[in-house]
Amino acid sequence: MFRRLFLLTLFSFLLLPIRLSASEPARNTRVYIPNYEPGTTDIYHYVVTLLNLAMAQTESEYGPVQIIANPAATPQQRQFLNLRNGRTDIMWSVTTFEREQHHHVIRIPLTGGMFGYRVLLVSQDNPLFITEIALDQLKQLSAVQGSDWPDTDILKYHGFNVSTSVYSSAFKLLDKGMVDYFPRAVHEVFEELSTHRDLAIEVESHIALQYHNPMFFFVSEHRPELAERLEVGLQRLYENGDLQRLLTSQHFYIRARNLLKDRTVYPLSNPLLTEETREALSHYPSPLSNSL
Numbered sequence: 667m668f669r670r671l672f673l674l675t676l677f678s679f680l681l682l683p684i685r686l687s688a689s690e691p692a693r694n695t696r697v698y699i700p701n702y703e704p705g706t707t708d709i710y711h712y713v714v715t716l717l718n719l720a721m722a723q724t725e726s727e728y729g730p731v732q733i734i735a736n737p738a739a740t741p742q743q744r745q746f747l748n749l750r751n752g753r754t755d756i757m758w759s760v761t762t763f764e765r766e767q768h769h770h771v772i773r774i775p776l777t778g779g780m781f782g783y784r785v786l787l788v789s790q791d792n793p794l795f796i797t798e799i800a801l802d803q804l805k806q807l808s809a810v811q812g813s814d815w816p817d818t819d820i821l822k823y824h825g826f827n828v829s830t831s832v833y834s835s836a837f838k839l840l841d842k843g844m845v846d847y848f849p850r851a852v853h854e855v856f857e858e859l860s861t862h863r864d865l866a867i868e869v870e871s872h873i874a875l876q877y878h879n880p881m882f883f884f885v886s887e888h889r890p891e892l893a894e895r896l897e898v899g900l901q902r903l904y905e906n907g908d909l910q911r912l913l914t915s916q917h918f919y920i921r922a923r924n925l926l927k928d929r930t931v932y933p934l935s936n937p938l939l940t941e942e943t944r945e946a947l948s949h950y951p952s953p954l955s956n957s958l
Contacts, residue, residue, distance in 0.1 A: 694732040697721075697755045697892065700748070701739045703833075708857055708918040713758050713776060716912060717883070720899030728895045741833075743814045752888045756896065760879050762816045762938040770885040770893035773943055774900045777853075778913050779952030780922055782879035783931075784817070784849040786870040787840060787858070794846060798872040801932045807846040810836045816938050817849065820877060823937050841865040849875060853922040874926055877934040878947060910953055923954060 699717070702710035714733070721731040736754060748754040749769055760781050761771065788795050794807065805826050811818040813830040821828050831839055837858070839845045847870065850858065855869050883900070885893035903909040913919055 694730045695728070695892075697731055697733050698753065699733060699735055700745045700754060700757050701735045701737065703739045703741070708916070709777070709853065712912070712916050712918070716776060716900075716903070716909065717756065717896075719903055719908065719912070720896055723899035723902045724895050727898075728891075741814075746884075749884060749886050752886055755886050755889050755892060756883055758881055758883050760816055761882050761940075761943055763940050765884065766940055766943070768887070770887060770890065771943075772883040772885065772893065772897045772900060773880075773946035774882070774897070774904055774909075775880040775947065775950050775952070776883065776913075777881045778910075778919070778954045779878070779880070780853045780919070780954055781851045781881050782877050782936075783852040783922070783926060783954065784875040785852050785855060785925065785929075786873070787837075787848040787850055787855060787867050788846065788870045789840060789843060790866040790868050792846070795870045795872070798930060804847075804873075804932075810839055810845040810848050812836070816879070816936075819938060820879075820934065820936055821849070824934050837862045837865055837867065840867055852925055853918040855925075856918065856921055869925070872930060874929045874931045875934060876931050877936045878939060878944075879936060880943065880947060904950070914953055919954075926954075 699714070718733060721733070725731070736748070740748065742759060745754060745757045745759070746765065746769070749757050758776060759765065761773075765771070786795070805824070807827065809821060809826055809828045810831050811821065811828055812833055818828055818830055829845060836845075836848055840848050841862075848867075852874065859867070859869070883896055885896060900909070903912075
């Protein structure tokens with residue numbers, strides 16, 4: 667009888683949850699993110715800083731985190747595949763209906779609308795762009811975009827003449843006169859011109875295109891607790907103003923804001939946004955549009 671009671675007591679004890687003692691340090695949660703792609707260094711470091719701040723906001727509830735970049739840079743399509751199969755835990759990208767269908771999306775804009783302001787890279791001294799060009803005229807010229815970019819579909823939806831290319835080749839096509847212009851996010855052109863200083867290309871100086879094109883964090887569906895944590899931390903950063911202060915202090919943000927001044931802005935709609943994203947954007951006004 668005593669032996670049976672002892673065994674039952676022991677078995678019940680083994681079923682109890684094991685708790686760490688107060689003196690035993692909690693293990694770091696490992697979070698895998700993409701490595702940076704060429705031409706994205708500035709935005710990459712900003713987003714990783716923001717991610718670390720969001721994790722720090724929630725450390726008391728969820729514990730410490732170790733953020734680890736994957737060994738090699740990968741194109742965006744591969745990043746989403748890695749997110750889906752669990753090789754990556756968090757990535758960031760402009761959003762589309764399709765992307766939101768397959769991943770946890772955190773609908774808090776990371777870059778204040780900058781990816782929706784597009785200026786044009788053109789060949790130096792191209793006579794087509796010496797003066798301000800009308801939107802209808804621009805649509806008749808040839809643009810180049812990445813084959814898997816949402817921007818390609820947005821521009822085609824509005825009747826632009828768009829051909830596609832891999833990212834690295836687009837600059838050479840422009841330099842050789844095989845396309846007329848290459849729309850780029852306003853903050854991207856500085857690093858890209860520096861990287862391709864051997865090519866005879868420049869930023870057109872009169873116009874910009876604008877559409878809602880928010881960059882969000884996407885979290886693997888294998889990590890729902892991480893998605894919850896990231897949303898809580900990011901919302902706290904937005905509410906206390908740290909997100910906006912970090913963004914507007916970035917050198918790429920200040921240069922982008924200055925580049926947009928005195929330009930004619932052609933607004934376009936984005937047919938790729940979900941209703942949930944449209945609703946979310948109404949709660950997070952762009953500091954960039956407010957400063958122009």
